[in-house]
Amino acid sequence: MKDFAFAIDAFTKKNDKIIIQPPVYHPFRIVPEALERRVVNNPLLLENGKYSIDFEGLKGIIAENDCKMLILCNPHNPVGRVWNEDEMIQLAEICYDNNILVVSDEIHSDLTLPGFRHRPFATVSEKAKENSITLMAPSKTFNIAGIVSSFAVIHNPEIRKQYLNYLAPRELDQATIYALAATEAAYNYGEEWLDQALAYIQKNIDFVEKYLKEYIPQINAVKSEATFLIWLDCRALNLTQQELVDLFVNKAKLALNDGTVFGKEGEGFMRLNVGTPLSNIEKALDNLRKALNS
Incomplete structure (x- = not known):
């Protein structure tokens, strides 16, 4: 999350417009707004x-709109899509031709599920x-978020230089020895370990x-094509969002x-984390079934 905050600061200025694709990881909206940028929504279909x-x-x-940046979530959190090559080529074409820098958050890439390719x-x-x-970062993949380790991959030397020139004077260009x-x-x-974790996550998803x-x-x-998250479509319950939250929580x-x-x-939806023992998933779904039938 810090990395794309740095990228926003380094490549845009106050009141610049940044495109996001909701429903999407909420810091994609919160961070640009906190940095006084203007968020423009391109909702997914x-x-x-x-x-x-x-x-x-x-x-x-x-x-x-005169947009300066698009923040891509690949794989996508919370909907679980792994964008395919054709989709990304088309996106790259549009953004390049309109001088819109793409910041691709690929923190869940190692959690692409069997049968799909990131x-x-x-x-x-x-x-x-x-x-x-x-x-990218090892935090989601290996459950080490507390280490606070991440990195950026930038091929274009001019973009890389501009990013490093932002980081260096702020002493943000070096990780701790522990990280x-x-x-x-x-x-x-x-x-x-990761292969075993992915197999277990897939087992949990299949169970759900x-x-x-x-x-x-x-x-x-x-x-789900990636991540340990499941996007639950609850719209058929015909509940308001507040009623839906009340039901679950x-x-x-x-x-x-x-x-x-x-x-x-995301109205009518809830996000479930299945990166947990299957027994917890079973208990959670049993609780939900009982709550619905009570």
Whole structure:
């Protein structure tokens, strides 16, 4: 999160417009606004249970606004999409041709689930490579957020120089010795653990999908392609958002994320974290079923 705050500071100025694609990780909105930038929404499309980028909407936004940056979430949190090559090539083309810098947050990339493939945005085309900053970290992958370690990958030497020139005088260009050691150890020796973790996460996701279909068919789990998060479509319950939150939090005693935290496009949705023992998932869903039937 700090990295894209630095990128916003380094490459935009007060009142500049920044594009985000809600429903999306809420700091994408909160951080630019706190830095006195203007957020422009390019909401994702939801069709037949799958999210996609609204390219026509994006073109319309760009035609009407002088936007300086687009913050991409790849893989996407909370909807779980891993953007494919064709989608990213099209996005790169639009942004490059309109001089809009793409900041691609790829912190969940190592958590791409079996059957799907993550492609770094910067690798899909020359325009993507020359007009992007890729942000990554070991924190989500290896559950070491407390280490506070992250890094940026920038191919374009001019963009890289501008970013480093922002970081250096603020003494933000060096990690702690603990962060360096933990990051190196995680990437060098964590593969076996990660493979096991991904298999377990997929098992939990499969359980949630099966349980909902059998016992709570009014709630649909949007197909997850990455992350340990499931985007629950609860719109068929016909509850207001406040009633939905009350059902999950107060009646079922579950600490899920309110979908509207990720933008108004999250109304009728809740975000579930399945990076936990399966027994916790079973208990949580049993609580929810009982709360619905009470």
